[in-house]
Amino acid sequence: MQSLLRPLVLALAALTGLVAPATPLINAADREVLALNGRWHVIVDPYDNGYVNYRLQRFDEATKPSGGYFLDRKPATPAELIEYDFDTSASLNVPGDWNSQDDKLLYYESTVWYRKRFDYTPRAAGARQFLHFGGANYEADVYLNGAKLGRHVGGFTPFEFEVTGKLKPTGNSLVVRVNNARRPEAVPTVNTDWWNYGGLTRDVRLLETPATAIRDFALRLQPGADRRVRGFVQLDGPGQPVTVEIPELKIAVAATADAAGRATFEFALTGAELWSPESPRLYAVTLTAGADRLTDRVGFRTIETRGADILLNGKSTFLRGISLHEENPLRGGRATTPADARQLLGWAQELGCNYVRLAHYPHNEHMARVADELGILLWAEVPVYWTIHWDNADTYANAENQLTELITRDRNRASVIIWSMANETPISPARTVFLKKLVAHTRALDPTRLISAAMERHSPADDPSTSIVEDELAEVTDLVSFNQYIGWYVGMPDDCAKAKWIINYNKPVIVSEFGADALQGLHGDRRARFTEEFQADLYAQTLTMLEKIPQLRGMTPWILCDFRSPRRHLPNIQDGWNRKGLIGENGTRKMAFGVLQEYYARKAAAYA
Ligand code: GCB
The missing domain is CATH 2.60.40.10 (Immunoglobulins)
Structure with a gap:
């Protein structure tokens, strides 16, 4: 949004209370006056009974919204009929996904109502208050004391509502309807290779500021x-x-x-x-x-490119990376805390990484803050994944909004060096227009970081051993990044030895994914799928193959830890988990961990 329009929109938001400000207050943790984390009462509502009536009319649009669960009512007399009760309903932890907190909700994809009661007296006269949500997957309708504050769409970025003048000293009722139904036109679309964790998955905070607040800032060192x-x-x-x-x-x-x-x-x-x-x-x-x-x-x-080199503070750097999902591998749910971030990023450091790809959506703010402290470079991305609706203007607006919210939140983190637009998107004119628009938007918001996208390779029909990376999008990105699965989805690891690469861009090449599934503890022949030996051999052969690419300046193999995925059905091997982790479900390192660790030690020495 242009800065001239912003005050107008903010004024409108304050007036109607139904529009979330374009960007939430930066560094919300510094503003917190009351943590709203902890136990929230919940109502699991698969038919949206508390949201729409039996004619599918929304209660929050009705003049008398009597059936809406957001009213958080109790019967006034024994004669009154009210068919819900937050006080006696179950509760869940916030921040947290619902799927990993209750077995019945493991595959649940619909509405859960959350309710928190709290007391609050403003600390200073004339102060303003804001309810800040770190993220809710996928859409959230928020109500305070029975009145709607607004709605947010997008599962991984922060949003907030100003509540100045709307809080009571005691007994405030904050109700959030969170719905994680997958939709074709959404971002991401219906098909992904990760768990659709629903809920208030990130911190919820009450913030207070003086009448005039610092909403945003950016400080950037110029090359x-x-x-x-x-x-x-x-x-x-x-x-x-x-x-x-x-x-x-x-x-x-x-x-x-x-x-x-x-x-x-x-x-x-x-x-x-x-x-x-x-x-x-x-x-x-x-x-x-x-x-x-x-x-x-x-x-x-500073971060720049010169030809095929990536210059960090002017010095050529090799990005020794690994991909990560925002998932606690041991608990099997969303990673939510600074401790979770320390565990994941600490394991990446043990592997010898100086770089991590935060796949495939904005991770929580703790990740970038802990990476800042530990000294890990980051690739951050939005869930423009696979087959988004490229022709749909709302889909574009949604993707752009998620990107804006991510960039605004994290642009003061030194760790973040790359904004990534998309993952493995099929080339078409509409897709390229869509992604180039995102690139232009990103450059306008943050001209100081590198832009990338995980692209794809292809082989000529008559020459399967040649891999070509050619994509119009690469003309406008700073890096040429692509995922490749030679040896797993394409042929066998021995094919790496024959592979030839054609990449005609004088830009740094970052291999954003490669990998193979292995069940931790399953041993056998190096040609037997799902064994640790297969995965270790694929890593060894892939690393040798990639060294043949002269512009190679980094990689993020797929992936640090096994992660839950509803697409992975093989009994006794996958059981609902993608097994491409270098670390198994119980935290044990697989053989390939050592292969990559050894390669990274050599790379670190070569670039010292
Ligand atoms: C990919 C995707 C990633 C998947 C991975 C796999 O190319 O980008 O999200 O999880 O392959 O394991 O198939």
């Missing part, structure tokens, strides 16, 4: 020897003086926000140590605007 930082602070209130301070560097700069609430900054980052995987240096940054004050920890680094 070049003079180490200049450019950036902005966006207020959602009238223009006033804004300061940016980095006390450790004795930096304090001031600017005045314009009528649209935007203050721009440029200053020299004198004396700073740059952020890198070897030395993930973060600086405390404090922003002040009138009575509002926001703190964050920010790393400064």
Whole structure:
């Protein structure tokens, strides 16, 4: 949205209460005055009985919405008929998916109503309050004290509603209808290779700010020897003086926000140590605007490409990566906490990684923050996966919105170096128009990071051993990334030895996926599918094959841990799990883990 329009939209949102602001307050954790995590009462409502009446009319659009569960009512007299009761219903943990918390909900794909009661007295006179949701899969209708606050679509990005003047000192009822039904026109569409975890899967918080709030900011180190930082602070209130301070560097700069609430900054980052995987240096940054004050920890680094090289702080780097789903492998549910992020990213570091692909949708904010601390570079992506409806304007708007919410949330994370537009999308004119539009949108929002997409290879009909990567999209991305499964979906691992690659782009090549299923503990011949030996051999042969690509500058094999997938049916082997993990369901490393670890040790030495 253009910044000039933003105040108007915000004013409208405040007026009607039904539109979520374009971007939620940045760094919500710093604003939290009340955690709304913990147990929430839930009603599992497969027929949406609390949402629509028997004529399929929505209660929240009716003048007398008496049947809506969001009213959170109790019978006033014993004679009154009310056929639900949150107080005596079951409860679930938030943040968390419902599937892994109750066996009956493992495959559930419909509506669950969540209800939390809380008390709150504003801390300061004139303060504003916001209800902030880290994410809810897939769509959420939110109600406070019986009135609708609004709706959010998209399962992996944050949203919030201003509730200033709507809170009571005691007994607030916050009700959220979460629905995770898959829909063809949605993002993602109906077919994915991951579990459709539903629910309030991320932190829920009550935030408070003074009347004029710092809504957003970005501070970015510009490439070049003079180490200049450019950036902005966006207020959602009238223009006033804004300061940016980095006390450790004795930096304090001031600017005045314009009528649209935007203050721009440029200053020299004198004396700073740059952020890198070897030395993930973060600086405390404090922003002040009138009575509002926001703190964050920010790393400064540059990322560029030159020909086939990736330059991190000007130095050529090889991205020693692994792909990850946002799933706790041991619990088999969504990863939700900083501890979950530390476990996954810690295992990646043990493997020798300096880089991780957060597949296939925006992961929770803890991931990028922990990666910032540990020194792990990140690829972040949106669920434009496989066969999206390329011709549908709403589908495009939805994808663009998810991307905007992701970029806005994470653009101050030094760890994030790549925004990825899509995964394995079939080439067609409509698809390429759609994705190029996303690329242009991303460059406008964040000109300082690399743009990619997981593309595909193909072979000429008469020459199966030649792999060609050719995609019009690669002309506008900074990296040429593709997934390839020679040895698993295409032929056998021995075919790697014959493979020839044609990649006519003078850009860094990042192999975004390769892999093979192996059941941890299953041993046998290296040609026997699903054995650890097969997977280890595929890794060894693939790594040798990929070394033949002169522009190769990184990879994220598929995948760190086995993960749940409803597409994987082989009894006693898969049992609902994709077994391409290097780590099994119980945390045990498979043989291929060691193969990749050894390769990465050599790569680290070569690029030291
Ligand atoms: C892919 C997809 C990934 C799947 C993987 C597989 O190409 O991008 O989401 O899980 O293959 O295991 O088939």
